[in-house]
Amino acid sequence: MAIPYISHNIHNQQTRSNSDACMHFLKWYPLFQYAVLGALFSSLDLTHVVKLFPVKPTTNGTNQFIPELEKLAHDHGIEPWVLVTILIGVAVVILGICFCCIRRCFRKRRAKDSKKVVDLKSVQLLGSSYKEKVQPDMDELTENAEEPDDGEKPEVQKLGKLQYKLEYDFNQNCFSVTVIQAEDLPALDMGGTSDPYVKVYLLPDKKKKFETKVHRKTLNPVFNETFVFKNLPYAEAMNKTLVFAIFDFDRFSKHDQIGEVKVPLCTVDLAQTIEEWRELQSVEGEGGQVIS
Incomplete structure (x- = not known):
């Protein structure tokens, strides 16, 4: 009977540890949500959102807008974490739009620079082709030099x-x-x-x-x-x-x-x-x- 007793204790300990982890997660998850939301508000300067969540500094330096967030979520009939998720999604979409606009501007600049480079290369190729037309190949000059004209060949006198x-x-x-x-x-x-x-x-x-x-x-x-x-x-x-x-x-x-x-x-x-x-x-x- 010792083995079932030990397994039962192990199961109870695992259940207790899992419940403690859940309690810690539920305890710190709202604070994590509010910290992320506060960072987004401060970086994006969303004044209209800040008005919804007035910030009141405390002696310990933390921002207390948890009651306002809970009140807003309660008024809309949703959980606070759902509201935070929606706000984070909106912020991500706005950041994505800004990133796409900036990337498009950089692409236009690169396209203009590449056009300038292609124009320079075309000028160089044009110059090289013109040079080849004006200056013949050395092999052709050698062949022409080795093959004298028929009119310049000396006539060999036949002696019989x-x-x-x-x-x-x-x-x-x-x-x-x-x-x-x-x-x-x-x-x-x-x-x-x-x-x-x-x-x-x-x-x-x-x-x-x-x-x-x-x-x-x-x-x-x-x-x-x-x-x-x-x-x-x-x-x-x-x-x-x-x-x-x-x-x-x-x-x-x-x-x-x-x-x-x-x-x-x-x-x-x-x-x-x-x-x-x-x-x-x-x-x-x-x-x-x-x-x-």
Whole structure:
């Protein structure tokens, strides 16, 4: 029976504590209501409300408008706390309206300031677009500079072309060069023709030189002449450059060189017979000229 007795005591204590809390709340709640109402009246300066609740200072400094509030509530047939709640609600609504008005005014000011900022930005964008129109892009300038006009390109003079054949004998260490023909040579004589012939030699020593026959008054000579460089090991041949130098024969003056073809032997496969055409190139300096 001890356990029910203890639980009964605990229940009685909880009930007593709850009732005490309710008594304290009922005792101090009106004072809390009146304090809030007095603060609202003093901040909002509601003179008409103050007239309804005359304030009489006492020696202890507190405001005694509780009887007037109770009387007003009694006249309207409502509880005092309901009247306080209504007054607080009215004050909250008035504060909300004031807050909305102030916020709207600030929004209008911000909108005006933002319009001014947008106008400045638009002016800046207009200036940048105008600058882009006036000043072209550097990449476009570079592309235009790298691409010259077709009219300014220098004309390349065609000197004709030469056909030849190369053969190497590994057993005899002999290198055979055949000058077959030339085509489309330029005219260097007064009659509109040339007297071409070809000189064949190896660089860099130029010890052994061969020369074809002169073909009179033609721009498309056919030579079909073969020259042999004997005792030329393959390893030594890889370090040499074969030169075909075409000249225009002149009996009474210096022979004019039409052009030349240079073939580095290290760039060709001498294990096979090579027969090909090559364009004549202009001569740079006197290094490739052999004039007798």
